[in-house]
Amino acid sequence: EPEVTQTPSHQVTQMGQEVILRCVPISNHLYFYWYRQILGQKVEFLVSFYNNEISEKSEIFDDQFSVERPDGSNFTLKIRSTKLEDSAMYFCASSGRTGGTDTQYFGPGTRLTVL
């Protein structure tokens, strides 16, 4: 069964450093998402991406964040200058279509630790 994959599973970085989290969505999906979960808190939406542009973003997704689909398979989340409060589990998801009714399939997550 196709699945979303994410690398690395755990990333440790120093405050102020740039990190890139990588995702490979399901191959025929067109809509891509990033969510995060700070330890003990809710899973929060960050951004959605379709047709090579951001279609929706939350207030969390400020200028420090960016997303890219550099080739036909990868979908990345970049944090330019990490802060302590960026420490969280980051989940990538993809779906075949939008409209709110389609299933978003999630990857296993990348645990980001900012020291």
Added chain:
Amino acid sequence: GDSVTQMEGPVTLSEEAFLTINCTYTATGYPSLFWYVQYPGEGLQLLLKATKADDKGSNKGFEATYRKETTSFHLEKGSVQVSDSAVYFCAVTQGGSEKLVFGKGTKLTVNP
């Protein structure tokens, strides 16, 4: 904005016990409702969903009915197994928006 309120955990049950995890939501329009499950060390997996009022989603013995009048989507299972131990998340999307809004999650532990 949209929000989801889930029963606080953790929940601990014995095998074969009946499970209910309550979920209520606030949303305008006609949201779609989802339950996701996260097994230890894994990502979020869709458990079931319902896209319109009175729909019942079901999977692996779990059920939830979209109740528009009470804005609820409670998860139930008649007889839980040890393998059901996981964190369960209720979530909602609204037509026109792609984002899933999640509840806090409820950790379920089932003992033999």
